[in-house]
Amino acid sequence: MSIPTTHKALVIQQKGGDPAIETVKTYTPKPDEVLVRIEAAGVNPADWKVRDFGLVVGNYPLVLGLDAAGEVVATGEEVTSLAIGDRVIYSGWLQSLSLGTFQQYGTVPAEFASKIPPSLSFDEAATIPLAISTAGVGLYGPVERGGGTGLTPPWLNEGRKKYSGQPVVVFGGSGSVGKYTIQLAELSGFSPIVTTASPQNFELVKSLGATHVVDRHLPPREIEKAINAIIPGPIKFIYDTVSLSATQNTAYDLLSSGGILVVYLSSKVDEKKTTPDKKIIASHGTGYAVQNKDVCISLYTHLTDLIDSGDIKPNVVEILPKGLSGIPDAMERVKRDEVSGKRLIARPQETS
Ligand SMILES: NC(=O)c1ccc[n+]([C@@H]2O[C@H](COP(=O)([O-])OP(=O)(O)OC[C@H]3O[C@@H](n4cnc5c(N)ncnc54)[C@H](OP(=O)(O)O)[C@@H]3O)[C@@H](O)[C@H]2O)c1
Structure with missing residues (x-):
């Protein structure tokens, strides 16, 4: 496949700027990177937040986008794990133009990409990368700032079903991070x-491994009562993949002494009620966060097998019209909380 000298990308020029389609120079991968022709890109809540509130790292102009599936079209000279023609997924980053995924070609360090098994379409595959690394870090990342609960991952033999019989609570099971958290918790044996x-x-969340579901629209006290009725004993692990103030405070009230609450935004638990015996970890679900690099690379190495075996199922997909041009509207739908139980996917090559 010939590589063009330029391609289309969805770019913002400044914090709060409107994303616009621009023509950018196609990148040469660094020695440890691969260049990917991006066939599908997932729209995450983080995209509108980065657009509106600014960057964690990096400079403007910026190519948005944190999920990609596509085909390797060039490899850096140090890359041995991937070859031209491999179908891969990866999570983007905001440090340079080439790492954003709302574009037709992007780069990724080879160690942060996983091969897609033949059974999966690019569209389905693009629902996986950021959400599963976030779920994976929350459960298996180190117990430290930005990490997780430090459990043994189930993709290692010693971790499979290791936590049998222990209860777990996942707030927001039908969200993308929630779905992969449930599936990984099931592989870990939680019950x-x-x-x-x-x-x-x-029914969707039960099909992924949830044993009990509580209506998220109940008042917080009713949610707490319903969960306490299902789990009368101590609750040591809670993952709040919604991470609003209401869900975090309910989750913290449910947590037992010695337990860990993982949240995926900053902590909004009322400081007046926090106690040293109940830990809160605000997790960063990316291998670009230095403390999580090892667990993410371990996950990416085993991800192809986890998908191929059916242990991890992709999210439900809605394809957006007009390639990259469909993304700005999609970001608004995500911002308005109008996307339920699925991931919106753009096909950058269909950009007109
Ligand atoms: N820290 C990190 O590294 C990191 C990484 C990725 C994501 N995040 C953050 O994690 C959050 C979730 O991301 P995502 O990709 O999973 O989002 P998502 O897939 O867009 O989540 C949509 C789902 O959220 C559910 N939901 C909304 N409010 C809820 C509530 N009060 N209780 C229970 N469920 C609720 C909805 O469930 P129903 O339709 O069933 O009502 C909907 O299916 C976002 O805030 C995102 O910014 C953080």
């Missing part, structure tokens, strides 16, 4: 796996 979702998604 019961209690989650919250809207009633139309109850």
Whole structure:
């Protein structure tokens, strides 16, 4: 496949700027990177937040986008794990133009990409990378700032079903991070796996491994009562993949002494009620966060097998019209909380 000298990308020029389609120079991969022709890109809540609130790292202009699936079209000279023609998924980053995924070609360090098994389409595959690394870091990342609960991952033999009989609570089971958290928790052996979702998604989350679902629209006290009725004993592990103030405070109230609450935005637990015996970890679900690099690379190495075996199922997909041009509207839908139980996917090559 010939590589063009330029391609289209969705670029913002400054914090709060409107994303616009621009023509950018196609990148040469660094020695440890591969260049990927991006066939599908997932729209995450982080995209509108980065657009509106600014960057964690990096400079403007910026190519948005944190999820990609596509085909390797060039490799850096140090890369041995991937070859031209491999179908891969990866999570983007915001440090340079080439790492954003809302474009037709992008680069990624080879160690942060996973091959896609033949059974999966690019569209389905693009639902996986950021959400599964976030779920994976939350469960298996180190117990430190930005990490997770430090459990043994189930993709290692010693971790499979290791936590059998221990309860876990996942707030937001029908969200992307929630879905992969439930599936990984099931592989880890947790039981019961209690989650919250809207009633139309109850069957969906049960099909992924949740044993009990509580209506997320109940008042917080009712959610707490319902979960306590399902799990009368101590709850040591809670993952709040919604991470609003209401869900974090309910989650913290449910947590037992010695337990860990993982949140995926900053902590919003009322400081007046926090106690040293109940830990809160605000997790960063990316291998670009230095403390999580090892667990993410371990996950990416085993991800192809986890998908191929059916242990990890992709999210439900809605394809956006007009390639990259469909993304700005999609970001607004995500911002308005109108996307339920699925991931919106753009096909950058269909940009007109
Ligand atoms: N720290 C990190 O590194 C990191 C990484 C990725 C994502 N995040 C953050 O994690 C959050 C989730 O991301 P995502 O990709 O999973 O989002 P998503 O897939 O867009 O989540 C949509 C789902 O959220 C559910 N939801 C909304 N409010 C809820 C509530 N009060 N209780 C239970 N469920 C609720 C909805 O469930 P129903 O339709 O069933 O009502 C919907 O299905 C976002 O805030 C995102 O910014 C952080």
